[in-house]
Amino acid sequence: GGMAGFEKTRIKERLSRGKDILRAVATAKIDPLPNGVEFIHNGNGNNGHFAYTEFAATVKDAFLCVASGQRLLHVAKDLGFGSQGALRRCLRSRWWLGEKAMTQKRINRTWNAEKDRLTSGTRVAHPTPIIVKTNLAEEPLISTELFETVQDILKQNHNTWTQNKTLV
Numbered sequence: 001g002g003m004a005g006f007e008k009t010r011i012k013e014r015l016s017r018g019k020d021i022l023r024a025v026a027t028a029k030i031d032p033l034p035n036g037v038e039f040i041h042n043g044n045g046n047n048g049h050f051a052y053t054e055f056a057a058t059v060k061d062a063f064l065c066v067a068s069g070q071r072l073l074h075v076a077k078d079l080g081f082g083s084q085g086a087l088r089r090c091l092r093s094r095w096w097l098g099e100k101a102m103t104q105k106r107i108n109r110t111w112n113a114e115k116d117r118l119t120s121g122t123r124v125a126h127p128t129p130i131i132v133k134t135n136l137a138e139e140p141l142i143s144t145e146l147f148e149t150v151q152d153i154l155k156q157n158h159n160t161w162t163q164n165k166t167l168v
Contacts, residue, residue, distance in 0.1 A: 023102045026132050031102070034093045037136075049135045050095075056141055059090060063142050066091065067149050091150055098137030102130040 022030040027047045029039040036056040041048040058079050065075045076087040094101045 020102070020130070023100070023130055024132055026100075026134050031100075034090055034095055036090075037095050052136065052141060056096075059096060060141055062087060062091065063096070063146055063150055066153055067146055088154060091154060094131065094147075095136070096141040097144060097147055098135070098140040099131050099133050101132075 019030055022028045027042075027049060029048070029050075033039060033050075036053055036059045038051050038053050039048055040051055062075055062079050062081070065079070066072065072084045072087055076082065076084050079087075081087040081090065
């Protein structure tokens with residue numbers, strides 16, 4: 001039983017290392033893509049290239065609206081994002097600059113001598129995100145200045161919210 005547990009742990013570690021290797025390849029798709037970006041296979045394995053879809057024009061409009069000072073809730077409803085959270089996740093994506101970034105969290109496993117087994121550990125962020133320029137970087141959807149402007153707006157009051165209540 002113990003050997004099976006160790007082998008399962010080793011398999012998980014090998015799979016996560018393999019995913020990290022593929023994330024660093026500019027012509028491979030390993031993670032889900034945001035709405036507005038599609039992956040076109042070349043026919044050989046996981047290689048191909050990325051392209052913007054028709055929805056990318058809506059994303060560009062969203063960046064312009066947020067940069068001009070409109071509220072996220074209004075922009076999300078007007079442009080059909082569904083919710084303010086969905087719009088925020090879309091605007092934070094680096095795909096619109098032509099970059100794919102891995103900011104997922106990894107599990108930091110440690111050996112617990114008292115229990116004589118591996119602990120599940122805690123989820124810790126990668127020290128530096130893996131950012132890879134794709135073929136979309138040649139003609140990005142938006143400029144870097146516009147992206148940074150919107151990121152500064154999204155950072156403001158990101159931990160505060162207003163609960164809707166009805167006064168009876």
